[in-house]
Amino acid sequence: MNIADYKKYDVLNGKGLRNSLFTSGCRHHCKGCFNAATWNFDYGTPYTPQFEDQVISDLNVEGIKISGLSLLGGEPFEHVDGLLGLVRRIQQECVGKDIWIWSGYTFEEILADTSKSELLAYCDVLIDGKFILEQRNLKLQWRGSENQRVINVKQSLHQGKVVLQD
Template identity: 70%
Template sequence: MYIADYKRFDVINGRGLRHSIFTSGCTHHCKGCFNAATWNFNYGRPYTEELEEQIIGDLNMPDVHIAGLSILGGEPFQNVDGLLRLVSRVQSECSGKDIWVWSGYTFEEIVAEENKRELLTYCDVLVDGKFVLEQRNLKLKWRGSDNQRVIDVRESLRSGQAVLLPL
């Protein structure tokens, strides 16, 4: 797995002060994508154990309240194998931190595939759906087009249907 970027102290991608990782590789190729360079699966730098240790350490900074980790892309659900260990560690080693993930897949598409569903079970919030340029809306919180949803993953998995996160 390659990483396009890792941003510490991000206030744009989710609630609160967060750290964000941008995976490389995406086959959705949404027209107007803000991050088209990440379509290439070899863009950026290889994901390493050292970077993973840095992320875990950064999430556990003692004097700064970090709300959690945001995972964007590219397409995180096309990098499931590379992300499973990280999200598992965040859940077990980073008390009180949430995980937000952005995907061009819908909640329904993700839960229909076992490996994608496994990654989703570690996440708290899913922003789903492809970016649709014709539905772009710059007034939306945490998403770029009207078709995209901000989903409470835990409630959605419990109920078996997408439950929107109160904004």
């Protein structure tokens, strides 16, 4: 797995002050994608144990309230095996931090794929659905097109239906 970018102290990709990790590799190839360079699975730098340790350290930095980690891409669900260790560590080592994931897959598609649904279970908020240029709306918060949803994953899994995030 390669990392396309990593941003500390990001306020654009989720609620609160966050750190954002952009994975490389995406098969969706959405027309008008703002991050098309990340479609290439070889783009960026290799994900290493040292990098993972840095992400954990950055989430627990003293004196700054970091809300959590945002996973974007590329397509994070192309890298379930690579990201499961990180999200498990966040749950165990980063008390009070949430995880947001942006995906071109829908919530329903992710649930139907057991290899992807395990990663989803560690997620708090999912922004789902492919970016559709014809439905682009620059006024939307945390999403680029009208078809995409901001989903409260924990409530959705508990209730067995999609629950939108407030």
